[in-house]
Amino acid sequence: MERIQTTRLTKTQLLSMITLYEIGSTTLFAMGIGAKQDAWVVVLLAMLVGFLLLWVYTDIARRMPGAGWEEILDSVLGKWLAAPLIFFYACYFFYDACLNFFEFGEIIHLHLLSNTPTLVINSVFAVTVMYMLALGLAVLARTSELLMPIFLVFLLFTLFFAVISRHFEVSQLLPVLSDGMAPVLKEVPTTVTFPFGETAVFLFYWKYAERNQIRSTAFRSVGFAGLLITAMQIVIITVLGPGLAANATLPLMEVVLSINIGEILTNLDVLLVVMIFIGGLFKMSINYFAVVLALSYLFRATNRVVIVIITGIGILWYSMAHLETLPRQRWIAGKELIWQMDHYIYQLIPLLVWILLVLNKKRMAGREAEGAS
Amino acid sequence: MLQERLGINDDIVFRSFDAQIIGPIRAFICYNSGLVGQAMIHEHILKPLMEVGNNERRAPDTSINQLSLALSQILNASSVREIRTIEEATNEILSGQTALFLDGFDSALSIETRDVEHRPISEPATEAVVRGPREGFTEMIELNTALIRRKITNPDLVFEKMTLGSKTKTKIRLAYMKGIADPDLVAEVKTRLSRISPNSVLESGYLEQLIEDHPFTIFPTIGNSERPDSVAMKLLEGKVAILCDGTPFVLIVPHFFVESLHVSEDYYMRPYIANFVILLRYIALLLTVYTPALYVSLTSYHQGMIPTILLTTIAATEERVPFPVILEVILIGVAFELIREAGIRMPRPIGSAMTIVGALIIGEAAVQAGLVSAPMVINMAVTGISGILIPALNSVVLFTRIFLLLLAGGLGFYGILIGSLIIVSHICSLQSFGYPYLSPIAPFRSKGWNNTFMRIPIRLKKKWLRQGR
Known part of the structure; x- marks a missing residue:
């Protein structure tokens, strides 16, 4: 029995948040499917590149412990440059949350409640998430800690059943790298961005974790999530074949529906729906709460609940008014807008800040050396 | 003055007499007849004070200030205390002490004479055990x-x-x-x-x-x-x-939340069966909360998820029932709660008869009359019986069940997910005297797991705790 500070994230909480965030909405896609049967190679390579980014992100946290991304930007770039940047980040994660939110609503509409209007589904979800986030970061963290085991058990069950069911054919993976590395390498950048680069959102959360636990926990959970995503791609390809995997709206759903073990274990789509629910929920909530953190820093808001509610209504409104159907969102609008900004969000700005921090440190060290001599 | 405050009460007794302390002194005692042992007063207060010639030897030189000292040597009660105000005296008398007043002294004595009738120690009704001590707390x-x-x-x-x-x-x-x-x-x-x-x-x-x-x-x-x-x-x-x-x-x-799912007997039983029972309680919790909601959402929204053979059976029985499934669940749910509450308040012998009438006859008749379907009765029976396994969470289970049921009626399986999320985030936000209510599940601590989902053998407990740290 011990008292635990409610504003700190424990190791397990950080681990489960990152893992859930990483796997999050990847259950909806076939990642790197442009490389056909080598999609899993894409994921693995992307994970390695993602580790580089993650190293930079965690190194920033190591260099400025106890400061959130917003404070780091402020102190490194100065007030006038930082404010619009923080706002830019807020907008970006707001858009990301809207995407997650929208996809989630569409999928529930398609697979569970085809007669209920999307507005109802989305509003109910928005209110629930608002309630959860209004209770604070500790509740978000504890909920993720509680739901991650369920998520993992369901995911592993799904993969296991898919493997032992009769549609599983390892030969679908062959030949490995038939067209050389070119198609694989072409696919890697997008996969690096989504989902691995997205860990940038945790720049807002590092300050709540214990400093010496950040890096090991982050690498462990991203590695773990990456392997699970790879396993998912392998199962998708081996069960569906590269052609069907590339064209299905929800590849994993097709996999789950194909599971039939002795006429008893069928219709397991409920497992997948629970997974999509939990994954989508945390992907969205973590983005959402990052927006709340950024905005409350920007506007010096003391009452976070107000920001939570305003942002929540904003997400609901934006995704209902501006986002269109699921395929269009995924293949056209997404590519136009979001893929161009990611590089700034995920790579350029953090790298720049990191370089500045390194230079700063050197300069400080040099100055100290001068002072000493 | 004391008589003014307490005199109208029939249970307060005033008794005056002459105390023999270096000659007779007018004295009176005041006590509550229901709370004291009469024999004790006679033996320990009246007898020593009234026996002539007994006290001169023991209290040779009593000045006014040394009242308590002197009397504590004379009185052979177990505890004697000096009191100075009327207020204090009133409280003491009402709680079962005897107050002794002596003429010419400005303070009185409170003498321990309590002997309250109380219920004997008996086996507690709420937490019955098969193995373990059979004593329970009393009202004293x-x-x-x-x-x-x-x-x-x-x-x-x-x-x-x-x-x-x-x-x-x-x-x-x-x-x-x-x-x-x-x-x-x-x-x-x-x-x-x-x-x-x-x-x-x-x-x-x-x-x-x-x-x-x-x-x-x-x-x-x-x-x-x-x-x-x-x-x-x-x-x-x-x-x-x-x-x-x-x-x-x-x-x-x-x-903590998990404590509601434990009983002390878990530690007295051998670990295999103890762990099995703990697991059973967790399953019961899930069953009693989710069964009605799942039944409603499956039969009214997601028939595709039910295996075909089972679906035809359910559909055949539901066909004869005039109500929508959600209404049916609520009806039986209310009936179940009625029977349960009646069973508690009834005198014991009638209680069991009630349960038989309620459960067997009404249930059977309702199915035959086509008011409810047989799968529904089974489902509510599972719900009810699982609920009885975890009496500590009685009200929690009832309300969460209704909450999920309503959401399932409106939004199907999605409603259940949403409802679960609201409940989970609510529990996560709770604290008990500064400790997280869901500890040790969230925030997770491996050390606490000994008492949460499993009960490791006592032999290994120390080792486990050392490692957990």
Whole structure:
């Protein structure tokens, strides 16, 4: 029995948040499917590149412990440059949350409640998430800690059943790298961005974790999530074949529906729906709460609940008014807008800040050396 | 003056006599006839004082100031205390002491003569065990502290005294283990108890509602127990117990959610069966909360998820029923709660007859009459019986079940997911005296798992704890 500070994230909480965030909405896609049967190679390579980014992100946290991304930007770039940047980040994660939110609503509409209007589904979800986030970061963290085991058990069950069911054919993976590395390498950048680069959102959360636990926990959970995503791609390809995997709206759903073990274990789509629910929920909530953190820093808001509610209504409104159907969102609008900004969000700005921090440190060290001599 | 305050009460006795202390002095005693032992007064107060010639030898030189000293040598009662105000005297008399007034002295004596009739120690009705001690707390706080003390023979076990209730003046004892209990926790409990000023404290439930962290939640954040062994166990874990005079229910803080799923017997049984029973309780919790909601969502929204053969059976029986499924569930649910509540309040012999009539006859007849379907009755029976396994969470289970049921009726499986999420995030936000309510699941601590999902053998316990740290 011990008292635990409610504003700190424990190791397990950080681990489960990152893992859930990483796997999050990847259950909806076939990642790197442009490389056909080598999609899993894409994921693995992307994970390695993602580790580089993650190293930079965690190194920033190591260099400025106890400061959130917003404070780091402020102190490194100065007030006038930082404010619009923080706002830019807020907008970006707001858009990301809207995407997650929208996809989630569409999928529930398609697979569970085809007669209920999307507005109802989305509003109910928005209110629930608002309630959860209004209770604070500790509740978000504890909920993720509680739901991650369920998520993992369901995911592993799904993969296991898919493997032992009769549609599983390892030969679908062959030949490995038939067209050389070119198609694989072409696919890697997008996969690096989504989902691995997205860990940038945790720049807002590092300050709540214990400093010496950040890096090991982050690498462990991203590695773990990456392997699970790879396993998912392998199962998708081996069960569906590269052609069907590339064209299905929800590849994993097709996999789950194909599971039939002795006429008893069928219709397991409920497992997948629970997974999509939990994954989508945390992907969205973590983005959402990052927006709340950024905005409350920007506007010096003391009452976070107000920001939570305003942002929540904003997400609901934006995704209902501006986002269109699921395929269009995924293949056209997404590519136009979001893929161009990611590089700034995920790579350029953090790298720049990191370089500045390194230079700063050197300069400080040099100055100290001068002072000493 | 004392007579003015207490005279109209029939149970207060005034008795005057001449005390023989260096010559006769006018004296009177005053006591509450229902709370004292008459023989004790006669033996310990009247006899020593009234026997002539007995006292000169023992109290050679009594000045006015040394009243208590002198009399404590004469009186052979177990505890004698000097009192100075009328107010004090009134309180003492009402709580069962005898007050002795002597002519010419400005103070009186309060003499311990309490001998209250009380219920004998018996097996508690709420927490019955197959294996384990069969004694339960009674309504007497002195006896209850003794029961705990007998379990923990250790000077570190502290009972702190308090009095609460401006009208009832109820005795409260705060029990904790010095050195094990967190001093901050003890201080927190004390401040919370001292901050409240209730008119009356008739049961520990009064206190519970006044000092709990979240008055508006359906989850109990303060535990209670009727069993000295489980209270002792919790005290040794570092918790604080609040005993209240007049009730066998002792409050224990902080209280965690998982504790509602445990009984002290888990530790007395061998680990295999104990772990099995704990697992069973978790399953029962899930079953009793989710069964009705899942049934409704499956039959009215997602028929595709039911295996075809089962679906045709259910559809065939549901066809004859005039109500929508959700209404049917609510009807049977209400009927079940009615039968249960009636079973509790009825005198015991009628209770069992009631249950048979309610469960067997009404259930059977309702199915035959086509008012409800047979799968529905099975489903509600599973729900009800699983609920009985976890009596500590009775109200929680009832409300979450209704909540999920309504959401499932409106939004199907999606509603259940949303409802679960709301419930989960609500539990996650709760605290009990500064400790997270869901500890040790969230925030996760491997050390606490010994008592959460499993009960590891006692032999290995020490090793496990060392590793867990």
